[in-house]
Amino acid sequence: MKKSLLMVVTALMVVTTACSSGGSKSPSNSAAPTSAPAATTAGDATKEPVTLSIVAKDLMGDDPGVQKLMKGIEEGMKAEGKNIKLKVVPVQSGTYSEKLGLLLQSGNIPDLIYFQGGDYQFAVTQKILEDLTPFIDKSTNVKASMNVFNQERMKNYPYLLWLSPLNSAVPVVRQDWFDKTASGKDLLSNPTSDNYYAFFKELKEKSGAKYAYTAAGTLDELDVMFGQSFGLTSTWIKGDDGKYAFGKTTQFEKDKLLFYAKLYKDGLLDPEFLTKKWDTKEKAFYDGQAAIMAGTQGKVIDIYNNKSVSQNGAAAKVMTLPPAKGKAQGYTPVDISKESRGFAIAKTSKNKDMAFAVLEYMAGQKGQMLDKLGVEGDEYQIVNNKIKLTDKFAAWFPHFVESTVNFKPDKEFDPATPYFSEQASKSLQMFASMSTKDNTFVIPAELASKWDASTAKYKEFAADLVTGKKSAADFDKFVQDWNAAGGKEVTEYANKTIK
Known part of the structure; x- marks a missing residue:
């Protein structure tokens, strides 16, 4: 077990950043x-x-x-x-x-x-x-x-x-359901968003789940898998003009949200993802309604694994899925x-x-x-x-x-009862090898209300676009509203602050 713990500690030390929802x-x-x-x-x-x-x-x-x-x-x-x-x-x-x-x-x-x-x-x-x-x-x-x-x-x-x-999330799927798919092998060798889409469709069909992916009230738990693949490698994106723009107001975000909208329309994203809480999200996974959910790497994945096995049998252990590969590859950029x-x-x-x-x-x-x-x-x-x-x-x-x-500990763990399961250790190692540092900063007090207002504008629009209440044609109007709500001033501060 000392060896197992050493692997976990090593994995933690490999990472060079800290977590964030962006x-x-x-x-x-x-x-x-x-x-x-x-x-x-x-x-x-x-x-x-x-x-x-x-x-x-x-x-x-x-x-x-x-x-x-x-x-x-x-x-x-x-x-x-x-x-x-x-x-x-x-x-x-x-x-x-x-x-x-x-x-x-x-x-x-x-x-x-x-x-x-x-x-x-x-x-x-x-x-x-x-x-x-x-x-x-x-x-x-x-x-x-x-x-x-x-x-x-x-x-x-x-x-x-x-x-x-x-405190960053990684997505997990039941191992027995993953093994039922033919597309799973292609996914692991080349985890593009297109291959993920094909995997989600087959996973839903073969497992009998109602939908492929569930989340607790936010798109952040989808972003851990897909954000970087669409080019959202940091909260603030540097443009060709050398200036920073808020990533969620760029073409990268638009493309990502349209992909999520496709998942939603095709029944691959939990239709109740906006109203679900963490407990109902987890229940949907354990009960077999959802095939994939995201959870904090390490001990939380251990809990997911133990509960899944306890409720669904030894074959229902969880496995960590890699982030999608596209313009970049990595889990959600880490906030320091x-x-x-x-x-x-x-x-x-x-x-x-x-x-x-x-x-x-x-x-x-x-x-x-x-x-x-x-x-x-x-x-x-x-x-x-x-x-x-x-x-x-x-x-x-x-x-x-x-x-x-x-x-x-001054004693080893009994091999039958390790502190971290193999799945938990793997989640730590995968995150350590596929994470990047974000360029977020502490918002000054005088801009806090503007940041909150502009963030609320984004969340509202993102939810509406994914669920079909808005379309791609509304994106430019959202950017205008985001800037008017205070995003313009925060962006100006970002360009003075980010080095």
């Missing part, structure tokens, strides 16, 4: 920290514990697994001389970023805050996020667990820390402008050093063993001096450190 982000105006902190301030384990409040999307105080995780962190840190008590702050059900916003606006600002979108407006208006650079500079475990993409993103936006593989999610430390916290100490502990070997594998005797056992995952492990997932860059 858009740009808005920045924070957080002020510099009030002092240069020590990254791992030691507390006196004999004194009363320091209470740290924490809020995160998947941390629910009444969840037995979360309670076990919090207890494990407290006990592990106490053994290292840092006596803390973690208090999980509840967030109302609903869209996490919105509900977190209500929590913060109420004045209840936890010490540790996990953001999944929405950090920009809070940082700009309330200036509540601490610059993590001084903490990271003095760290050991966090620094060792950062890949080059984390490092570049932190330079651009030093407020969110997310120790994770690139900022982390799109991650943990922040509140500027209002009275215990910033200890708050970072939690992140530092979780990036160490003991913290990663707990975060990734659970509790010995429950989620895993040591059998014949090897780590053997139990049935309970299927319900456990990391909350703090998904990356395997600095994950070095």
Whole structure:
């Protein structure tokens, strides 16, 4: 298993960029920290514990697994001389970023805050996020667990820390259904958009699926496969005149959307792709309604594989599909402008050093063993001096450190229960070998509303063109509307900013 992990780590290190859906982000105006902190301030384990409040999307105080995780962190840190008590702050059900916003606006600002979108407006208006650079500079475990993409993103936006593989999607198909097709072999040797179209048609026919490809409310999950093949090699495309234009306003985008419209018209694209959520998308795949979906490479592909096999049998393991080949080939260009999610430390916290100490502990070997594998005797056992995952492990997932860059267990995994399946490892390797760096940048606060307005114009038009409500003749009008909504000003800024 050490060899398997080494392959995964190597794959991660080969990539030279970080993930994105192709858009740009808005920045924070957080002020510099009030002092240069020590990254791992030691507390006196004999004194009363320091209470740290924490809020995160998947941390629910009444969840037995979360309670076990919090207890494990407290006990592990106490053994290292840092006596803390973690208090999980509840967030109302609903869209996490919105509900977190209500929590913060109420004045209840936890010490540790996990953001999944929405950090920009809070940082700009309330200036509540601490610059993590001084903490990271003095760290050991966090620094060792950062890949080059984390490092570049932190330079651009030093407020969110997310120790994770690139949060980018790759498409997967059921292996048994792929094997039923004759066009699959041609596809792998020459994955053009035309060959993909032929493959989709045969796949739908041979598998009995209702449609070939499903997505959760966005075309981004189709773009991971097709975007670069149509020439969309970056968010901003340099023209013959030497100036940059927003890729989604170019002929490349028009050609891509017309291809998607053909998929939609011919019943190869899920007709409900605009309204589907991630859970209904995945259900459509597991239930055999859809043949292909995209998911984050690595651990998510592992989950897809396990659930597919569990529901449909051993032959239904998943395989990662390559990006289409055309004007270029690659998965979605990777955004290095900022982390799109991650943990922040509140500027209002009275215990910033200890708050970072939690992140530092979780990036160490003991913290990663707990975060990734659970509790010995429950989620895993040591059998014949090897780590053997139990049935309970299927319900456990990391909350703090998904990356395997600095994950070095002192024992090998039992071959029957590897940490990453063959499919998950392959997805990491394929992404590492077929990804490129994007040229996105952090949108300044004064242009954020214009960027949001122009982005909304694009999403509306793209959906209408794909579903047949608009035609190719409407594309030029869309570009005019995009510019009028604020795209013109953002484009001018892009041409001043991109080097």
